[in-house]
Amino acid sequence: MSGDERALGGFSRDAGRNAHEADAPTLLPVPSLLRSLLSDHLDPGYAAAAEKSGGRPRRRGVEWAWQLTAGLAVAAVLATAAAQARAVAPATRETQHVLADGVRTAQESTNAVAAQRSSLAARVEDERRTRLEGDEEGRVLLDRLDDAEFAAAATPVHGPGLTVTATEPGTSLDLSDVSKQRIPGGRQAILDRDLQLVVNSLWASGAEAIAVGGIRIGPNVTIRQAGGGILVDNQPISSPYEVDAIGPPNAMQDVFDRSPGLQRLRLLEASYGVGVNVSAADDLTVEPGAVRDLGFAKPVGQ
Structure with a gap:
């Protein structure tokens, strides 16, 4: 095989030519584009550039100089940053300290105002009882007020009962296991609706x-979700979540053991490793809750 044939990838320049038969094709059957790809291994642009530079190799020193300049520029930017x-x-840091001090001051002020409110409420309660206990009509009115305050969760209560504790599972070793996430991208297993169901089941018990x-x-x-936390009456609570319920313990537990609330917790225990107790x-003590004024109300059914 000649050099021209090798350049054409094994095709001869005379392949397909036939001078012995009349009207036989005399041109090479290989298309010109294919022949160009097989014969011209260097792009014309590169060939022209090589001819213009006289075939001299690119200077390594210039390349190194540009690379060194780029590296110095990047280093200067990083150093400045x-x-x-x-x-x-x-x-x-000073701003963080100022903000933290402001939060602590506001919290202390809130606690002081709340304590003052509780003290004044206790004085009002004592004064009211002193004035109403003097006659029969006052005692009847006082009993009605006590029933209304108890229904509004405005009085402290203590006595026997049940404590339901739900604890978030520990951090999984495989953080990429999305099958253990009830909220996409989060690690929280106990949600507001779980605690709501437990509370409703305890009421029913x-x-x-x-x-x-x-x-x-x-x-x-209200018990509601707020991002990755749970708010009860707009106050954040954290794991372990304790639910104290005052009432007859044995009777309550017999009903609660078959309730949807405990079944939900057992399901979370089996699926996500939630601790349930x-x-x-x-003797449990439940503090009074906040009482809010109603703007309007009417009896149910009217």
Whole structure:
């Protein structure tokens, strides 16, 4: 095979030519584009550039100089950013301290006002009882007020009952296991609707007063989800979630053991590793809840 044939990938320049037969094709049957691909291994643009430069190789020194310049520029940018970060770090920490102090001050003020309110409410209650207990009509009115305050969860209650504790599972070793996530992208297994179902099941079991995380459940109290946390009466609570229910322990537990609330917790226990504990207590104390004024109301059915 000649050099031209090798350049054509094995095709001869005379392939397909026939001078012995009349009207036989005399042109090469290989298309010109295919022949060009087989014969011209260098792009014309590269060939022209090589001819223009006289075939001289690119200078390594110029390439290294450009690479060194680019590296120095990147290093300068990073150094400037680091210097700026160090310069603003003290101001950032100072701002954080100021905000934290403001939060603590506001919390202390809120606690002081709440304590003052509780003290004034106790004085009002004592004064009211002193004035109403003097006659029969006053005592009847006082009994009606006591019933209304108890229904509004405005009075402290203590006595035997049940404590239901639900604890979030520990962090999984495989954080990429999305099958263990009730909320996409989150690790929280116990949600607001689970605690709502537990509270409703305890009411149905005969509870007289209930508190979730130490917060009394009353007519105007809600349990709701807020991002990755749970709010009870707009106050955040965290795991372990304790639900205290005052009432006859044995009778309550017999009903609660078959309730949808405990079944939901058992399902979470089996599926997500949630800790569940139900125990009876001889003496539980449930603090009074916040009482809000109603703008309007009417009896049901009217």
